[in-house]
Amino acid sequence: MKDKYVYPAIFEYGDDGINIVFPDLPGCFSCADTDEEALLMSEEVLGLYMEVMETDGEEIPEPTALKDLEITDNQKTVLISVWMPLVRKAINNKSIKKTLTIPQWLDIMAREQDINFSYVLQEALKRELNVSEYN
16 A cells, blocks of 8 residues: 555546546546536545555556556646645545444433534443554
8 A cells, every 4th residue: 555646537528517537547436517626536535446446455556657548639648646644644534323222311411411422422432442443
């Protein structure tokens, strides 16, 4: 696993917006309406794609040099960089919904005190697991 990946993307400009493809990464694509949005979307999709490849143990291909890419008049090449520690942290800290069961009397008392159930459960699990944050 690397901390940083840099891959060329091709921005293809059409009447309906910008299509984004990564020639070295089949299935890694996105779309946007503006250049700014295209940069953001391409960073996001590259980070997620690389995280899946790492997790699945897939071989990471070498990026093609910009000078070796052939493009048409309505296309531009852009180098996209992604810092994987941020991507991994965002994925690991993604909230998921859990269903739990507590006695009704406890639910009533907690609601009367405006207790945040998610916060209390998180703090209790951290204490039980003897951790402060997930790295």
